[in-house]
Amino acid sequence: MAYDLGRYDGFAPEHYREESPFKIHGGCGLMGICDESGALMSGEEPIKAMAVQRDRGNGLGGGFAGYGIYPEFPDHYCFHMMYHDLKAKDEAEEVLGAHFLIEVAEPMPTRTVKGIKDAPLLWRYFMMPHEHLIDEAEVTAEDFVVNVVMLINSRVDGAFVASSGKNMGAFKGVGYPEEIGHYFRLEDYAGHTWVGHNRFPTNTPGWWGGAHPFTLLDWSIVHNGEISSYGINARYLEQFGYVCSLGTDTEVAAYLFDLLLRRHKLPVELACKVLASPLWDEIDRMGADDAALMRSLRAVYGPAMLNGPFAIVLGFNGGMVALNDRIKLRPLVAARSGSKLMVASEESAIRTVLASPDELWTPKAGEPVIARVEGMDLPFHSQLHVTPAEISCAVTAVDACHELEVAV
């Protein structure tokens, strides 16, 4: 076998990224609640939890994600879209139409709220992907959807995919979270899992797409903190075809969860150990099997470790996970009341929603709090044994991305 060593044609300029020249810094407040019995809660609950944490933001970003909110379309991918103008809408709809059968396309229901202005055009679509394109691209349906999201976010000027999962949606924008919640009429929705976020950006283009939660497929993330390892996390993700176009930590965290849980099929407990790794000293003290596992996770996924202060809540169809950084530099409180598990930056938020919780605690550094809705199949537990071909790989995703580009 021979390798063609001569074909390298110089250094491609795209490695010098100018599209996200800034990195957005900020502090924040967050919440997450899950009814493990699967009972639905009104969107008013997360609004209340965020309203008491108003001081943790500065009115430049708020948002929510709810799960189980579209029972009438459980199997359709629901895209929540933001458009800068009609041209962006036309272009994005062309991309969507090329890849999906669009069942419903409608403006998001909103109401006028004092304090919310300059909203983009907000639309939602319930769609099924074109099977033959998935077959042609030889990717999973999920990879296919991810590629379309990446394509729109990175290539269609003025269009942004706010969420792209099934039976879930993200509602976010520039404003305080309670204003955003009411603007989107969240009280009209009911979900078994909700996450919410309040933002305190220290520099921001005041852009609706930049608010939390960040989502990809069914995953949504709200995040308080500053990932000091952003640079290497983003470069690591690029290897797998993820384009970090927003310059935010949260986007990176969302994509890492997607990579670890969906593509590498790691159980969520271990994915958390990747993102907030135990110290080497701790690993060395573990039993032989655990130590071997943790050593491998750290050595293989070192570039995925989120380093720096953070508290994160990851929502998904079937539950949520809350995680603190490896030395607990940001607040996170947890509580249980009956079948409800709740986390928030502040105890006040918990006591507003769960008046007298059965249990209330402060999770340890790097120890995940995990809520699972009964009877719901966790995607990452469904299949622990997969072939290496399925698990791989950077090359597939990147190639698929290029193919899609051509297809448009």
Added chain:
Amino acid sequence: MQQTFVQPEFRVKIDYDKCHKCGRCVQQCGWGVYDFNERPIPHDEKCRACHRCVTYCPAHCITIEKNTLAFRDNDNWSADARKAVWKQSETGGVLLTSMGNPKPYEHIFDKLVLDACQVTNPSIDPLREPMELRTYLGRKADSVKVEPDGAGGFRLAEDAGLARNIKLDVPIIFAPMSYGSVSLNVHRSMAMAATRLGITMNTGEGGMHEDLFPYQDHIIVQVASGRFGLSPEILDRAAALEIKIGQGAKPGIGGHLPGEKIDRDVSATRMVPQGSDAISPAPHHDIYSIEDLRQLIYALKEASGYKPVGVKIAAVHNVAAIASGIVRAGADYIYLDGFRGGTGAAPQVVRDHIGIPVEIAIAVVDQRLRDEGIRNQASIIAAGSIRSSADAAKAIALGADVVAIGTATLLALGCHLCQSCHTGKCSWGITTQKPELTRRIDPEWGAERLTNLVHAWSHELQEILGALGVNAVESLRGSRERLRAIGLDEQTCRVLGVKPAGL
């Protein structure tokens, strides 16, 4: 004998008022600069400015000065260029030299600055918080596969390949330097220090002396074009094997250890006859292509029970593509040696004019391997020349896993960079086999100095990580976002993947 046109480079000045006439300078100078006739009488033309006599003169009465002979100004024909012509027209030979490229090429490391945390994210105090430098050298799996352990937890479903990695407590290792080019006591010092520090030393192409066997778990054995010092036993003892294709100081050039340096011990270690020249050919004569390299890599893996096998190359123009081929050929790590890397002997024209800076090599190799999705398949060691913990941090931020230090190692043992290793007369007892000189290095003393150096740099790396607000070195590795360039042109910034300061 013909009168040489080349005047002494240095002037050895002795303040005879202070001189004790003790004669220590006579004994200390490896190059025989001094005669003694009631008082020391220096012969300036032999002096290499190694400062051995200066350091050990009890009266502090020796100074070494530049011989500042005036030439008529000529920016084109420097004094060095003129001297080179005179020397070569006297001898008809290739000019030999040693240590690394001293020419004033741009120092990219000196034009890169690191970031620090302010307000939005906290810096971390390494004196109070853990600050982890541990690094695994070698091939990593694409992903980790797990299975339920039956008790509600998980265990590894498949070996992630870490068994074939070398654990390094800090990402700084000793660069390859052969026994023969340096003395056995230098090897002993490095082996002891590497073991204490939890890192590695590297035999270079001269084999592993039996005195080093107790430290073998921390010794990488080099397989160079001369195949010196290799046997099944040595492969078995080595922690890892390294195929040496090239060296930053002399890319494309082989090695030549003259017979007079090959005494009984060197002969036994190199497995060559005593007193005969040991010649390493320029290429490996069984590697004329990348597929040949693959065969050697796998032959070594087979022969050693699947130890990590690395490949060392000089940083040259097409280094990214070469590195990609090497990784695909199965190497567990790739060692990039920049054009400032040191050598025990090299033609001056090669040392000073061939190769590219290691900063560029790290950047393009790391990016290329990422573009191809194979960055996890091999670690990157960067060397030539890492002068400080700052260089190490910047190399790691550009994408290196580990840095290797050669010149800095010798400096710690007394080297003064006189660039005369090829003479075999090193006054500091480093690059010589003369027993009266080599015994100047006590391995215990040497090990302590090397341990101190690596400890000091490690503490400084921890300070840098703390300022960056991360507590593990893997969060700096390849994180070019934490670097900014000052005064580098746009094209170089692009190649490095580093933004200019202010962006």
